[in-house]
Amino acid sequence: xxxxxxxxxxxxxxxxxxxxxxxxxxxxxxxxxxxxxxxxxxxxxxxxxxxxxxxxxxxxxxxxxxxxxxxxxxxxxxxxxxxxxxxxxxxxxxxxxxxxxxxxxxxxxxxxxxxxxxxxxxxxxxxxxxxxxxxxxxxxxxxxxxxxxxxxxxxxxxxxxxxxxxxxxxxxxxxxxxxxxxxxxxxxxxxxxxxxxxxxxxxxxxxxxxxxxxxxxxxxxxxxxxxxxxxxxxxxxxxxxxxxxxxxxxxxxxxxxxxxxxxxxxxxxxxxxxxxxxxxxxxxxxxxxxxxxxxxxxxxxxxxxxxxxxxxxxxxxxxxxxxxxxxxxxxxxxxxxxxxxxxxxxxxxxxxxxxxxxxxxxxxxxxxxxxxxxxxxxxxxxxxxxxxxxxxxxxxxx
Numbered sequence: 001x002x003x004x005x006x007x008x009x010x011x012x013x014x015x016x017x018x019x020x021x022x023x024x025x026x027x028x029x030x031x032x033x034x035x036x037x038x039x040x041x042x043x044x045x046x047x048x049x050x051x052x053x054x055x056x057x058x059x060x061x062x063x064x065x066x067x068x069x070x071x072x073x074x075x076x077x078x079x080x081x082x083x084x085x086x087x088x089x090x091x092x093x094x095x096x097x098x099x100x101x102x103x104x105x106x107x108x109x110x111x112x113x114x115x116x117x118x119x120x121x122x123x124x125x126x127x128x129x130x131x132x133x134x135x136x137x138x139x140x141x142x143x144x145x146x147x148x149x150x151x152x153x154x155x156x157x158x159x160x161x162x163x164x165x166x167x168x169x170x171x172x173x174x175x176x177x178x179x180x181x182x183x184x185x186x187x188x189x190x191x192x193x194x195x196x197x198x199x200x201x202x203x204x205x206x207x208x209x210x211x212x213x214x215x216x217x218x219x220x221x222x223x224x225x226x227x228x229x230x231x232x233x234x235x236x237x238x239x240x241x242x243x244x245x246x247x248x249x250x251x252x253x254x255x256x257x258x259x260x261x262x263x264x265x266x267x268x269x270x271x272x273x274x275x276x277x278x279x280x281x282x283x284x285x286x287x288x289x290x291x292x293x294x295x296x297x298x299x300x301x302x303x304x305x306x307x308x309x310x311x312x313x314x315x316x317x318x319x320x321x322x323x324x325x326x327x328x329x330x331x332x333x334x335x336x337x338x339x340x341x342x343x344x345x346x347x348x349x350x351x352x353x354x355x356x357x358x359x360x361x362x363x364x365x366x367x368x369x370x371x372x373x374x375x376x377x378x379x380x381x382x383x384x385x386x387x388x389x390x391x392x393x394x395x396x397x398x
Contacts, residue, residue: 010345013345035316039318040317063313068231072099074245076245098242104239104242105178106137108174125175134214135150142162236272248279256281264376271288287335289342294346295343323350328362332367332368337374351369
């Protein structure tokens with residue numbers, strides 16, 4: 001059992017993975033000293049006459065300021081690079097600007113029969129962090145090419161399926177783009193990484209060797225962003241928000257019925273986007289929910305990466321507050337009880353806080369928690385639950 005007399009937390013289910021030795025007590029004292037003045041529960045106690053909208057405005061501003069990122073004016077300059085007709089849908093390789101300095105590639109899938117006269121709801125799909133970084137969208141989308149590492153990855157996390165096909169078969173348009181440092185956006189031309197390479201053509205051993213080289217650049221990338229005046233989270237958020245702009249630009253998409261989902265870091269990005277972008281009407285976050293205090297005691301090294309580094313944010317609010325921010329839009333949190341990244345106690349406590357927050361926002365029916373006895377995955381069972389949630393909240397009720 002992990003017990004913190006300083007933080008008042010116990011974790012009975014698992015042994016700690018990365019306590020900080022002689023520095024642990026000091027770190028817990030620092031955590032105890034945080035004001036957490038924007039945590040929904042603390043804010044309500046301190047502001048008994050305050051409203052949910054007032055709280056949300058303050059927390060959203062804290063997050064947007066914490067990103068330290070100005071993406072510039074919206075100027076997508078969209079392009080369809082390639083179009084492939086499949087039996088039940090059309091798949092396009094597209095490119096568009098998320099900022100003046102980033103042009104992003106993504107796969108856009110459109111079900112048969114969708115048109116400007118018959119627009120369909122859309123899902124913005126986020127790939128996960130874990131796995132070969134030189135693959136991004138290819139983890140979730142069938143590009144017509146495959147690799148043994150991708151096959152193994154899908155078998156482990158997605159019941160062997162391309163996740164994008166789950167949603168296209170259910171009648172949703174889908175957009176899945178490469179995240180920063182992944183796929184076509186992985187760094188090239190340094191540390192022995194070639195200027196250009198095609199990972200699909202590599203054997204497993206060469207691919208694994210290249211993967212180590214790409215991973216070695218993660219914290220260099222984080223430092224580069226910091227000294228450019230921004231954060232990894234800020235880049236991710238604004239790229240993802242601009243993906244919503246791309247979806248809205250497509251006449252075949254119902255702009256009033258857009259959702260987002262993803263596994264692991266895809267779940268984290270789901271939390272962030274649903275929290276700050278009101279155009280996301282429904283979300284399903286899979287494999288990323290905890291509380292900061294539980295996580296500090298249990299596992300930071302294996303679960304917390306540069307994507308979560310936001311000085312000036314986590315001393316004021318907690319992870320479950322991201323879900324609460326999504327209200328009154330619909331938010332489903334999938335947190336598997338056997339996921340070794342997060343302790344079960346943290347999952348249950350995060351659910352309690354999110355549930356209370358949606359009740360405070362007077363829309364308890366817009367929140368759902370699914371806690372199956374599974375590991376870190378977005379398998380066929382979870383996919384069915386996600387489709388049911390999106391069908392409930394993104395299908396027009398005319």
